[in-house]
Amino acid sequence: MIPMNMVTPPPELAAITALQSKLVSALRPILPEHALLWEPEDTIPYECDGLAAYRRMPLAVALPETEEQVVQILKTCFAMQVPIVPRGSGTGLSGGAMPISQGLVLSLAKLKKIINIDPFTRTAVVQPGVRNLAISEAVAHLGLYYAPDPSSQIACSIGGNVNENSGGVHCLKYGLTLHNVLKVRGILMSGEIVEFGSLAPDSPGLDLLAIVMGSEGMLAVVTEVTVKLVAKPKLARVIMASFDDIEKGADAVAAIIAAGIIPAGLEMMDRATTRAVEEFVHAGYDLEAETILLCESDGTPEEVAEEIERMTKVLEQAGASGIQISQNEAERLKFWSGRKNAFPAAGRLAADYYCMDGTIPRRNIGTLLRRIQGMEKKYGLACLNVFHAGDGNMHPLILFNGADQEEWHRAEEFGTEILEACVELDGTITGEHGVGIEKINSMCVQFGEGERESFWGVKSAFDPERLLNPDKAIPTLNRCAEYGRMRISGGNLPHPELERF
């Protein structure tokens, strides 16, 4: 899917080999033989996460099976000053788990026990390697489920969700990972066991759980997560509404919210996406519509009937050219199938695609979509738009051919321009995928020097030696200065206050 020519050349090979040998010797007493990998043929599967464009070979990969092993690994690396990159299922899309060439990849994939399920307290205690969907599957018989549902929930792990504060279709109504996690047990880089949050409604001191959520594995290694379970709605139905104009569709999103309705899901696809997915899933989408909205209601049958009626009226008033309401569960899933398969459908249209993740206020959805149309012409690349319209989280899919290096660079530039437009439109460069290594330069656009310095202060408060996933998410002053220098606009040097080098 993604070009293979982005491999970072290894630094001084001899020094690396010596360090590798020292690290492996130090970790051997801690881990069983099968849980420590260092031969290239064993570590190559770990050279990237879901963002395969950025790859790097680690010194070694550790696969601990107990929390005690995690503690010992951290203590050892801390003593040796070897950086660590924590990793869950590796489904992240921003390179957050890309290895460091002189560091260890710490895979938490083997910590995958569901430790406790308590239906009375509506909580589940799970290890970080447990898949997101596996939690809901394990509690389904109790009439409960775990609400956050990132698209990768079949494969992604809860530890990764904590680190990325992942969202999904249902977070408009049910919140992000942040809103559904009560407690995180973790290990500081020093090897100390700590607990953030509490089973009680709040905890003493500053709300450290709030800052750990979405911290991209840079503050602590997660070893246990206590999640909140919620009652499974008795019924869910979805409205599929077509619009002959993209602005009308965007306005309908605002109208639903303004009418006092918070749908369980509110998703949008443009015509290019609808056509791509219809060929793939045959869901019966209106191929002439400029945009399609999917509005889901869940709750008791009485609640759903009332909400569906109200949403239908709003959509009609907003000028929907067609409305279909799912009549049964099979039809509901059919309507959703296109939205859920938009990414593989994009994969059938082009050799590669690049998925962006900006969020903007809902009122700016139409503006951004128009700008993206202009960018398609500017960069000579097509873009599919499929997104969480209810919360303004956009996922433009830029189609390109990775075998063509020049085209990949154009796709990158296209993506960067979209993210910068999101910031300009009062939004953010990432809604749910994280900054990782992919959007680290865009952090220089969204945040000023003071904010970035504060981020480093937060990092150092938890990890004074800056050994935990140190090169991700938060750009250094130098990086921003370099990035700014590369992007001189209209002859104006960005950040003129910075010392150049």
Added chain:
Amino acid sequence: MSASSNTNIDLFQEQILAAVKNKTPLSIQGGGTKSWYGNANSYAKLDTRTYSGILEYQPEELVITACAGTPLKEIEAALADKNQVLAFEPPHFGDSATFGGAIAAGLAGPGRISAGNLRDFVLGARILDGKGQDLSFGGKVMKNVAGYDVSRLLPGSMGTLSLLLEASVKVLPRPAATASLRCNITQARALQLLNEWAGQPLPLSASCWIGSSIGGDGELTIRLAGAAAAVKAAIPIMGAAVNASELEPQLASDFWAALREQQLAVFSNLNSDETLYRLALPAACGTLAFENAHGDIALEWHGQQRWLKALGDDATFTSIKALASAHGGHATRFKQGSNIDPGKQRFTLLSEQVHSTALEAVQARLRTAFDPAGIFATSRLP
């Protein structure tokens, strides 16, 4: 922003920089309605009320952005005008309560159990740090994972990290329908039922049980909120289970407001040697006998927040903390009688919590990162 607002920020910066120079901490205060909450100090006040006003509010975005000194009632009135609410129902504890004060205190009212904590609703914040730097974190959109979530670290920090200038919070539509039911029931039965109901698809929005601290019957009031059809369907199911009667709407509304503002009899008449203790406990924590409690106790949030009045001495606080801790929670000296030494520690410390000792150093370094000169180090929150 108007020129006068920028002038206000300049004045705040001057005050902070002067405090750095003179090494004299500043105690941030809005309307002063919660000045009794948290550890006492006698540092000079930094008054936020000069920086007031709603900066941005578009109902279809479900976000309001306002200056810290904005009266909370002004914000709630603007939302009510568009049929929206602050779903976490922050207590005011007085007419002059401010938006910034509510965020800094981090307190939530009866709706917290269903809607979420105040922190859950904060989307972004503009602050002045301890160096007087004007910084913005988070934003005005629902989903945002760019950088560390500093804006959500501020709720409940009680002005010990930075000066909050502005905040953006998520708001929600006012529920289409509400109804309140009341019955007499034992504490044990109330806790059992509330937790069972909370695990079912019912529109249970808030609960309050008030009764004897050592057993027997008490009065349980529950609030249902949501779609009209859902509330209507739930009333007979839940009402029949406990033989409850429905409260007249105005009476119900007055009750929930009085609970939020602690104006019910169970909270009032605090004797000079007494303390109002707050216990925060895990879900489904059963009945706890408070033999030394004076008068009735109150349970909110399906039992996760409990209030009792007892002597304010250290031994009593220690035993209440131990009880809360044994059940996985913590305790606070929420409000103290006039004869209690104001210098007493009000909170459970991190070091008193299992697996939290190491976080004391983290917390200290965090504070230093935002406030290297210790200008906001008022110890109001340890």
